[in-house]
Amino acid sequence: MDKFIDELLRERLTGTEYNVPESLDEKLNDTIHEIEKCDVKKGSKRFLWLSTNKVAGFALFVLMLSVISISSYAAVNLFRDRMSAMPEKVRQDYNNDVQKSSLEADAYSRKLTHSEEERMIKLRKQYEKEGRFPEKEIKQFKDNEGMVEDGLYFVVEESKFYLPDRIMSEEELLEIIDLQEKRDYSVQQENATDDESDSKIKKNGKLEKQSIEIISKLYNLNEKELKIVSTDLVDGCYVYEIKGDDVTYSVYGSKQDAVERIILKKDNLSAHQSGIKLEKVKTKMISEKLKERVEVFSGKKINSKSIYCLVDNKENLAYGTISYYFHMSDGSGCVAVYSMAYHDSYDLYTIDNAVMVQEIEEKIKKAEGSGYNYKLLE
Amino acid sequence: MNKDKFIEEIKLTKNQMYIVALSILKNNEDAEDIVQEALLVAYEKLYTLKDDNKFKSWMMRIVVNQAKMYIRKNRNIVYMDHVEDLVEKNAEEEGGNQNIWELVLSLKSELSTVVILYYEQNYSICEISKIMHVPSGTVKSRLSRARALLKRKLEE
Numbered sequence: 001m002d003k004f005i006d007e008l009l010r011e012r013l014t015g016t017e018y019n020v021p022e023s024l025d026e027k028l029n030d031t032i033h034e035i036e037k038c039d040v041k042k043g044s045k046r047f048l049w050l051s052t053n054k055v056a057g058f059a060l061f062v063l064m065l066s067v068i069s070i071s072s073y074a075a076v077n078l079f080r081d082r083m084s085a086m087p088e089k090v091r092q093d094y095n096n097d098v099q100k101s102s103l104e105a106d107a108y109s110r111k112l113t114h115s116e117e118e119r120m121i122k123l124r125k126q127y128e129k130e131g132r133f134p135e136k137e138i139k140q141f142k143d144n145e146g147m148v149e150d151g152l153y154f155v156v157e158e159s160k161f162y163l164p165d166r167i168m169s170e171e172e173l174l175e176i177i178d179l180q181e182k183r184d185y186s187v188q189q190e191n192a193t194d195d196e197s198d199s200k201i202k203k204n205g206k207l208e209k210q211s212i213e214i215i216s217k218l219y220n221l222n223e224k225e226l227k228i229v230s231t232d233l234v235d236g237c238y239v240y241e242i243k244g245d246d247v248t249y250s251v252y253g254s255k256q257d258a259v260e261r262i263i264l265k266k267d268n269l270s271a272h273q274s275g276i277k278l279e280k281v282k283t284k285m286i287s288e289k290l291k292e293r294v295e296v297f298s299g300k301k302i303n304s305k306s307i308y309c310l311v312d313n314k315e316n317l318a319y320g321t322i323s324y325y326f327h328m329s330d331g332s333g334c335v336a337v338y339s340m341a342y343h344d345s346y347d348l349y350t351i352d353n354a355v356m357v358q359e360i361e362e363k364i365k366k367a368e369g370s371g372y373n374y375k376l377l378e
Numbered sequence: 379m380n381k382d383k384f385i386e387e388i389k390l391t392k393n394q395m396y397i398v399a400l401s402i403l404k405n406n407e408d409a410e411d412i413v414q415e416a417l418l419v420a421y422e423k424l425y426t427l428k429d430d431n432k433f434k435s436w437m438m439r440i441v442v443n444q445a446k447m448y449i450r451k452n453r454n455i456v457y458m459d460h461v462e463d464l465v466e467k468n469a470e471e472e473g474g475n476q477n478i479w480e481l482v483l484s485l486k487s488e489l490s491t492v493v494i495l496y497y498e499q500n501y502s503i504c505e506i507s508k509i510m511h512v513p514s515g516t517v518k519s520r521l522s523r524a525r526a527l528l529k530r531k532l533e534e
Contacts, residue, residue, distance in 0.1 A: 005525050006497075008532075012478040013498040020393045024410045028392055031414055032385055035421055098450070159450075184447050230515040232488070241519050250523065263526075272533075319533065 078131030083185040094186035097156050109162045120173050127177050134174035154179055203231075204238055204257065211240050211251040214259050218293055218348075219244075252349075261349035262297070264342060271339040271346040273320030278311055281322060281340065283377055290336045290345055294326050298350050301329040307377040308360060310367055318372055321346070325356055335359075379430045387433050388417055394434075394499055395441045401483060401490040402445040412448055416441040435501065439509045442491070481531050489524040492517055 086094075112120065126132035138161075139153040152172045153162050161176055208228060216223045221244050229248070230241040238253040252261035264271070291302060304327045310318040320340040328334055333356035337347040351359070360374075367374040379387075395416060399409035420440050427436055482493050495501045495509060496517075503521075507514040 005529050005532075009478070009493065009497045009525070009528065013482070013494070016477050016479065018393070018397050018479050020396050021406060021410070024392065024396050024413065027410055027414050028388070028417065031417055032388065035381065035385065035417075184450075187443060187447060230513075230519040232512075232516045232519050239519070239523070250519075265526075 078133075079128055079181075082131075082133060083182065086182060086186065090182075091186040091189055094183045095189075097159075098183055098187050107158070107160045109160060110165075112163075113167060116168055116173065119170065120177070123170060123173050124177050127174060127181065132174070134171055134178050136171070136175065138175040138179050140179075152176070204253070207238050207253045207257045207259070208240065210257075211242060211253070211259055214297065215242055215244070215249050215251065215262070217296055218262070219247075219249075259297075261347075263348075264339075264344065264346045266342055269341060271321070271342055273339075273341040274316070274318070276317045276320045276340050278309065278315045278317055278375075281309075281317070283307055283322060286322065286338050287324060287378075290324050290338065291326075293345065293348070294324075294334050294336055297348055298326075298328055298332070298334045300332065300334075302334075303327045303329050305378070306360070308363070308374055309377060310363070310372050311375050312372055322377070325360060327353060327356075333357075379424060379427060379433065383430070384421065384424060387437070388420075391434055391437060395437065397494055397498070398438055398441050398491060399445050401494050402442065402487045403448065404483070404487070408448065409445075412441065412444045416444045419444065435505050435509055438495070438499075438501075442509055442511075481528055484531075485524055485527060489520055489527070492520045493524045493528070496521055 123132065139151070141153060141155050143157040144155060150164050151162075152164055152168065152175065154160070155162060164172070208231075212223050212226050212228070215221060215226055226242050226244045226249075228240050229243045232239040237255055238257075240251045240253075242249045242251055246267040248265045248267075250261075250263040250265070251259055252263075254260040287305065287307065291305075295302060306325045307322060308325065309322040312318055317340065322338045322340075324336045324338065324345075326334045326336070331353055333351045333353040335347070335349050335351055335356060336345040338344070339346040364374045392413065395413045396409055399412040399416075400406065403409050403412065416437070420437055423440075427433060482490050484490075485493065491510065492506055495506045496503070501509065503514050503517050506517045510517070512520075
């Protein structure tokens with residue numbers, strides 16, 4: 001089946017060209033034209049600052065002395081000098097911090113005020129184009145342990161700027177900009193080469209342990225037989241692939257480091273199967289089997305449930321699966337999708353109750369338009 | 379690589395760079411800006427490219443890096459609504475049929491980028507691992523999850 005999907009995706013993606021907007025050509029043609037005009041010396045330290053329409057103040061480097069004035073060149077050079085003066089070790093550390101971070105974006109401990117935002121934009125331009133730098137550097141702490149009560153500082157592990165409660169001064173805003181620019185420059189310098197290095201995703205031991213424990217509990221397996229074979233980060237959340245005999249369990253962690261989804265995949269067997277008659281499915285028996293599992297998984301008691309499945313006009317299960325929607329005692333929801341091929345729940349996840357109801361409604365609507373029926377069984 | 383060759387290569391790969399940037403940023407204007415910026419960064423760093431044959435993957439690495447930096451700096455992450463508009467427009471231009479791009483770009487960035495690099499642009503797992511700064515095992519598991527999700531979406 002994977003092979004079929006592989007071929008289908010390759011064929012359709014290479015066979016259907018995405019309509020790239022004409023505005024891209026316009027933008028690139030201008031840039032290419034400028035490059036064509038300039039005389040380049042390999043490895044030169046000279047560069048030009050250009051700004052795009054939208055990303056005001058974003059660092060753009062190119063060697064085009066001919067199109068900038070001497071004064072702005074000198075100012076820009078100050079910026080460049082400041083960046084290139086960073087020792088290699090510092091650059092590597094900044095890059096490592098960014099690459100190791102599980103977060104896609106830096107965060108602030110509070111929302112910037114309107115005036116701070118406006119001054120930040122203005123100061124960033126001055127920093128980049130006029131060489132206006134802070135007098136000091138922002139205080140940095142590896143983790144929360146070194147935190148001071150009020151003041152400006154950066155916690156590396158959280159990629160977070162802790163801001164004072166009062167409105168920040170220009171010096172403080174410049175200190176923030178300074179760190180952001182240095183980090184960006186370091187990432188750019190360390191990664192725009194063709195080296196062979198690989199970076200690793202930061203380990204989350206607590207969630208790893210929790211994932212193994214929950215799989216062991218739910219599927220009655222010995223923890224020692226379970227092995228994490230891959231770790232991934234999606235939107236700052238961990239995803240583990242845990243292997244046990246002929247089954248791979250994909251475990252999804254939430255932002256709060258709690259296990260919120262488990263998907264099973266058996267070697268050489270698809271969870272989907274066609275041609276199964278609905279009348280042959282023992283929904284009540286399956287329901288009893290799933291109840292206990294759902295309560296262990298969610299850590300909550302079940303209040304009520306509803307069972308749905310997608311059937312064709314001959315009452316055959318479309319994919320050989322039945323969805324059990326559980327309404328939990330605390331008002332949350334939990335879904336267990338049972339695969340007839342696996343004789344087990346192949347997808348188990350916690351969900352907001354309102355989202356769960358919406359999900360059911362959407363499936364009913366989609367089925368109506370496709371000649372199928374998303375049928376309520378109980 | 380000399381300047382003429384560089385420009386020639388850019389013209390050949392610009393659409394691919396754009397789609398990779400779009401898969402991360404999910405916003406047309408941002409993707410265009412990032413490609414433009416990546417081009418300038420690449421030009422400045424061209425002397426670090428040791429093997430001209432690796433230009434395309436080296437360039438993609440810069441695009442991915444620039445896009446990640448943009449997200450980090452702007453904190454607004456991605457605009458899924460914009461993607462829906464974009465792909466809808468794209469589908470209309472394709473004759474109204476829901477096209478494969480809609481499905482791929484509707485995936486989370488981490489997944490849609492590997493799908494595009496692997497299936498559309500024919501990079502190997504190892505190359506994608508270098509472009510995206512993640513281990514090969516991670517690329518494999520992302521592909522596997524993307525496949526499962528796309529399979530489900532195609533069946534719906």
